[in-house]
Amino acid sequence: MPQWLHPGMVLIAGAFVVPFLRGSVRQFYLVFLTTGALFTMTGLTEGVYGVLHILHEEVAFTRVDKLSLVFGYVFSVAAIIATIYSLNEERGWHHTAALVYAGSAIGVVFAGDFVTLFVFWEFMAFSSVFLILLRKEEESYNAAYRYILVHVFGGLCLVAGFKLLFMETHSIEFARIGIDSLGGMLVLTGFLVNAAALPFNAWLPDSYPRATLGGAVFMSVFTTKSAVYALIRGFEGTDVLIWLGIIMAVYGVLYAMMENDIRRVMAYSIISQVGYMVAGIGVGGELAVNGVTAHAFSHILYKGLLFMAAGSVLFVTGTARMTELGGLRTRMPITFILYMIGALSISAVPLFSGFVTKSIIFEAVAQKHLAYPYLLLMLAAAGTFLYTALKIPYLVFLGTEKPASRKAHDPPANMTMAMVIAAGLCVLLGLFPQPLYGLLPHGMDFHPYTVDHIVSTLSLLGFALLGFVLLKGRLVRIPGINIDTDIFYRFGGRAFLWIARKVFTTTDDFVSGLYQRVFLNGGWLVAVRSWRFDAGVIDGIVNGVANFFVGLGQALRRFQTGMLPDYALSILIGLFVILNLFFLLF
């Protein structure tokens, strides 16, 4: 046995065995592998491992400290839960993609330098996209395309930023970065793309609801939270993040309130919750970092649980649209209870996990006397309670039955089991927060269960409930989608296509005209004037040239009817490769 084993690499290497196993052997192997990764994690001690020397640089493959360990733990626990949830997935490559994705996320949190971080960062994007593609619906293909476009853009910002930072500091160590330089700002942008911060937020609600059921659970865990980790590491105490986070928190709540698809509600809910974390990172300081880390920990568990419950509803009824659902409480009683545990956890109700973690962020904000941020985060907290614990249960689990809900029943055992584990952890964390507090990067003496804190939370949520009861007739209950910032690249793409078409058509017309004037007319004149020449020869030449231009025209026409994303993607990937080479070599 080597002295250390990288838990992420355990998952990535083990992932490629899955497609060759069948049936219960595969299921056993999946549970064994993910649990094994968690055990490897517990064997890690703080320090730097696997230092390689590449191009005169020390590349620290693995850095273990308290911050990376706590993210590593929750990532491995989430990988176990999400794997159990997807055990009934027949396609082996689905598991491979999911595990490579989870392993890469673990690789990100243990990366000691930019190079390792970037490699795992890209692995995450390019493995997770399969979780969308494997849903095999046309909309999923399109969403996957946009997903990878956005993440390639983020990756470009990162690699450019890293290179600029390296030219400045001559170090590739991944430590605090800050936004004093262009390089820092580029890296921040790259991180914020993955954190789904505005205006780079739209990829998340665009893609997660189009992923496979298990895939969405995996995705709800890793991409945004590894970005939160990277932001803590690189940009703690950057003021601009406070307001960015608050905007995300409120924006996510408003959009979630308007949504009709449960999984899209959950997607906006991620943006809102990550907003709390981004704001906490902006506040900075030991308490805030503890709060953000703890909240990421509990968030992964309850958000995974909520995505699993939403996926179960979709699995048994075939729809996730609230307008087509209702009255599921009697048909899916277990799912209903487990969903409510997740909903009460995210709403930070006492005795549940959100209460013991969100309050640390609030305390950190209060200690800095940031009045408006505090009030707006409180507003978002009430809103979170509205859409998860009230609106969805009211429309989906209570209410009258619709045709789609008639075939509903609790999901297969493995899916229920995964939800039970997640729900159990949510309650355990809520009841006994101190073990989690002990894992946090900084020591702290924090007690969430004070009379004042319990009373103020219950009053806030209780009276939000009253507002809901009085106004429940005015909830947005129409099918449809929300226009989000992706409209710029979705319609922007169309504008580009239109211009491209114009240019190509004009060129095509010009070439055809040229051919008419020069070759046909010219050829005719030549034929008439030089009657002694064999007309067949002339015709042959003219036809040959004509065929060439017809062919060219057809080739161009093929271009102009081509999909814009094809151009955009090839241009971006080309740029990406060229820039990477450029940055690495010079």
Place this chain on the structure above:
Amino acid sequence: MEGTLRWILYGVLALCLVADVVVPPEHRYFFWDRIPGFNAFYGFSAAVIIIIVAELLAGTGLRQDEDFYE
């Protein structure tokens, strides 16, 4: 049934309100920590604001048919 539930809710809320007024805050970071029952007032206002704003936003064209992009 729903009537009973509603009265239970009102009863619980009344208790919350009393507690919110009576229990002194641990810290006084902000001016509203001195206002009795502020949390109850704020929770109710927040719910009303969010529901109404979401309703208004949905009416502005931010909400479109599912085939909007096709």
